[in-house]
Amino acid sequence: MKIRVLLLLFLAIQACKSPEARYPVSQKTGSYIDESVALNKKMIAEEEEEIQEIIQADSSNEYLNSEDGFWYYYNNKNTDSLNTETPEFGDVVVFDYSIASIEGDPIYAEGEIPTREYAIDKEKLFTGLRQGLKLMKEGETLTFLFPSHKAYGYYGDKKKIGTNLPLNVKVTLLDIKKENDNQITN
Template sequence: MKHSWLFILGMLFVSCTQSKPRRAINKVKASKKVEYSILYNKKINSIQEKLIKDYIQKDSLLTYEYSPYGFAYAVVKSSTKPKKVIKESSVLTFSKSVFLLNNKEVYPEEILTVKLNTSNLIKGIIEGLKLMREDEEIKFIFSSFVAHGLNGDKNKIGSHTPIVVNIKLLKINN
């Protein structure tokens, strides 16, 4: 009985001590990693901008414009229909095909019907659709930053890969 009280008293003494915080093993400052990441992304962006400009120069049949959202686009077939305001809740039906900058087809043409605010489309396509009219066809060139980014689509489009997307807007339901 005497020994059990000593054991309990010893356990209370040991369990009540506070542990001291340990120092970080990695001594590289976080700011250095952020600076490296910024420089790395700027370099990738400049390479992709050059590739996109080269693609546009080779495609002399179309006149390209730059969107404030960071992509280039050209109207392939214009529409005479009046422009409808596309809202976040709009349901759009459109056809889409995806190519690499070397004109290799990645995804063949498919027809999609999506509600804009609940779709899993890339940001570039969402913003591009907002520029369109019904029965209009536009060719978009998206850098990887507006398309699938660092990881690609984890299927056919690799990381840091700019893409060309041909879209024909078929129907707008508000």
């Protein structure tokens, strides 16, 4: 009888014990992520160096550096002092564009991509072009030089634009429809 009582007491004590954490058999470090970050930094630096070489070789255009990490120049600048508005969140813009490699070899030639309507920051569009459109005024044509991370990045467009490809994109902003003009009034 004593043995049964001791056994029951032992089981009761064991049952009240809190569970212990199980630790993984192997622990991974952040080395893969660290290597990936270092590789991406190196790739971006090489692309930006290539873009700087193109800019230095092109004395016919005045390149501007955007705060968002790409470069551009005006093919056609709107000098109308009455037309100073740029698109803002929700405005619908109508534009044409063509895409070339950073060296200027056509990928999608002018007219190959149909005229596009885009609601600023409400639809999908690659990062650089989304940011570039916000710099433009109606009637302007700009040429942008985008590093790959501002263009289609690692995935490309799964058609003609490959992986990690910096781009030369020429954009003409045809029309800006302000958001409050687009709303239906009752």
